[in-house]
Amino acid sequence: MADKNHELRDKGLRLTPQRQLVLEAVRALGHATPEEVAEKVRATHPGINLSTVYRNLETLENVGLVQHTHLGHGGATYHAAEELTHLHLVCGKCGSVGDAPIETAAPFVNALIDEYGFKTDVTHFAIYGTCADCTAKS
Amino acid sequence: MADKNHELRDKGLRLTPQRQLVLEAVRALGHATPEEVAEKVRATHPGINLSTVYRNLETLENVGLVQHTHLGHGGATYHAAEELTHLHLVCGKCGSVGDAPIETAAPFVNALIDEYGFKTDVTHFAIYGTCADCTAKS
DNA sequence: ATGCGAGTTGCAAATAATTTGCAGGAAAGG
DNA sequence: CCTTTCCTGCAAATTATTTGCAACTCGCAT
Numbered sequence: 232m233a234d235k236n237h238e239l240r241d242k243g244l245r246l247t248p249q250r251q252l253v254l255e256a257v258r259a260l261g262h263a264t265p266e267e268v269a270e271k272v273r274a275t276h277p278g279i280n281l282s283t284v285y286r287n288l289e290t291l292e293n294v295g296l297v298q299h300t301h302l303g304h305g306g307a308t309y310h311a312a313e314e315l316t317h318l319h320l321v322c323g324k325c326g327s328v329g330d331a332p333i334e335t336a337a338p339f340v341n342a343l344i345d346e347y348g349f350k351t352d353v354t355h356f357a358i359y360g361t362c363a364d365c366t367a368k369s
Numbered sequence: 370m371a372d373k374n375h376e377l378r379d380k381g382l383r384l385t386p387q388r389q390l391v392l393e394a395v396r397a398l399g400h401a402t403p404e405e406v407a408e409k410v411r412a413t414h415p416g417i418n419l420s421t422v423y424r425n426l427e428t429l430e431n432v433g434l435v436q437h438t439h440l441g442h443g444g445a446t447y448h449a450a451e452e453l454t455h456l457h458l459v460c461g462k463c464g465s466v467g468d469a470p471i472e473t474a475a476p477f478v479n480a481l482i483d484e485y486g487f488k489t490d491v492t493h494f495a496i497y498g499t500c501a502d503c504t505a506k507s
Numbered sequence: 508a509t510g511c512g513a514g515t516t517g518c519a520a521a522t523a524a525t526t527t528g529c530a531g532g533a534a535a536g537g
Numbered sequence: 538c539c540t541t542t543c544c545t546g547c548a549a550a551t552t553a554t555t556t557g558c559a560a561c562t563c564g565c566a567t
Contacts, residue, residue, distance in 0.1 A: 245514060245563055265554085280517050285554065287515095301439055301494070306553075320487050321494075331485060339477035347469060348501025349458045356439070356459075359493035363486025383534050383543060403525085418546050423525065425544095444524075 242294035252276050253287040257297050258311040302328060302357045318353055322362035329362060380432035390414050391425040395435050396449040440466060440495045456491055460500035467500060
């Protein structure tokens, strides 16, 4: 536990409270916009600046600890790298974000490689559609 | 040809030069950001205002003549509704946008319906990855 | 322990992208 | 031709994100 900080140090980054908090927030939230990360961080460190959150998300992404995907409109959302093992199913009606194992897309991904030589990263963008609940309601 | 304007009138929209030009631009461009549409329109109607483009894209989307998808970062890109019969393969390296028939995703889409009840609209978001060219170069 | 230098932070201002309020202008129908 | 309603242009307002810069502090080397 005492050494866990080294995951940042090992990447050549300084260990600042803000940076740790941003990383922890991303991990705790699963996926979140920069704003949401900031809000989460403020729970324990009220003074943190939004720019710092943006900068740290970028930095953490550069060293591979987090990644961003495009879930909804406008904004990107961030994930801890370890969490990127599932697809994001975004419902256009209710806005919920569901998960599905990445293997579900395997046949599709393989077809794109075979036919177009296109190597898909299915986690980077959301899969958009209508969730079961909203389908039932309509 | 003389009646083709009715495609707008029939939707309950007025037939303004700006609106026609926006629709034509979207069709001509295949897929484009609001900025790109505006640029295209300005070729024949220099005075058009960006807000007008935004508003018309929205209006045209409401009546189902165009649709938007999320191809790259930030911005949405618009397509003519008729064109939405393919997937968008966005290359993260070179930024190129390739197409693939929608059927390629059929097994994947079916799996999501069967297992999660999630009805996918595969055209709304891009499929992100690395294209054949960039794979070859690296 | 102490100090130095580079990486970081906070803050405010700058950008970029999109939206909105409003007054004048122009379609469609009578 | 006239009226009503919708649409457009323009400017200002928003929202999201980035950047310049001075102050600060982390981590290494004394």
